[in-house]
Amino acid sequence: MSSHFLLEAPIGLLPSVVFLLVLLNLDAYKLVDLREIAECLFAGIVLAVVSYYANARAIGLLKTSFATYSHFAAPIAEESLKAAFMILLFARNRIGFMVDAAITGFAVGTGFALSENIYYLWNLPGAPLGVWIVRGFGTAIMHGGAVAIFGVMAQALTERKAIINPLMLLPGLGVAILVHGLYNYLQYSPLIATAVMLVTVPMLLLLVFGKSEHKIHTWLISDYKSHEHLLEDIKSGEFTHSEAGQFILDVHNRFDPAVIAELFEYIKLHTLLAMSADQIELAREKGEKPVGKHELHEAFKRLHALEKKIGRAAMLAVWPHLHFTRRELWELNELEAQVRNA
Secondary structure, three states, X not given: OOHHHHHHXXXXXXXXXXXXXXXXXXXXXXXXXXXXXXXXXXXXXXXXXXXXXXXXXXXXXXXOOHHHHHHHOHHHHHHHHHHHHHHHHHHOXXXXXXXXXXXXXXXXXXHHHHHHHHHHHXXXXXXXXXXXXXXXXXXXXXXXXXXXXXXXXXXXXXXXXXXXXXXXXXXXXXXXXXXXXXXHHHHHOHHHHHHHHHHHHHHHHHHHHHHHHHHHHHHHHHHHHHHHHHHHHHHHOHHHHOHHHHHHHHOHHHOOHHHHHXXXXXXXXXXXXXHHXXXXXHHHXXXXXXXXXXXXXXXXXXXXXXXXXXXXXXXXXXXXXXXXXXXXXXXXXXXXXXXXXX
């Protein structure tokens, strides 16, 4: 291992990793844990390998030059691949706020960039130091920033819905492709391209963090109060006059009477768990240690048992009337993961 490599490798590999660690440290609510970061990094590495072979195959099929493909086709192919993994995270309710969308997106892009830069370090020994400065501070930050921008825009446009409308993902993908394509176009002036990425991407993401911190706190307070009111309505019987309650009562003849009772229990338990999630996040914000993980474990077991007993048909029938948001489903998913790992 040459002394040149010991200098080149940190310059090519560390800048995006360091910035990712900065983003994690700025996350006051600890919405993303190290296990999730490792998954995103690994996914990015795998996607870079897939992209390498897909791009090589596409260049051969299109019979175009590498420069032309790099400017016009590569940004579309690579950002679509990275976005596909982010969409999987959204579909599994792994993202709930713009902050964690930014962090997980940047982690996917960082894994992608690490894979690329390791490949170039291996295949371009002795390349000028400027190459690694551009790849470490420019290309790597661009890859992370493009996916983070997609994640933030997708979250902003879909956070109020339980089901994602694919059309709402297109604006973010378009901007990610534009950022990537602009960077590739500026490669005729690599230092300018690097400076643009090094200034704009951190500025945009730090702006997202600054704007989202207060928004998270406000949402947790209002969400807790709305669940508290819903729980009071359930206990007092007022819930039966709501849209969901009326729908359940109106279709009681379609289901076994026991299923109706279980549906009401399910909604009550779902509400209690959502309130617990709010309480835990608010406690974490204050630096307090959350408690009661064993009771929550039993509550989740009961929730899943009710889902099985109620059955898919009844759940699908009543689900649209419950108006659960994707953020609320993310909240429960995160709480269950914490309880499971406790």
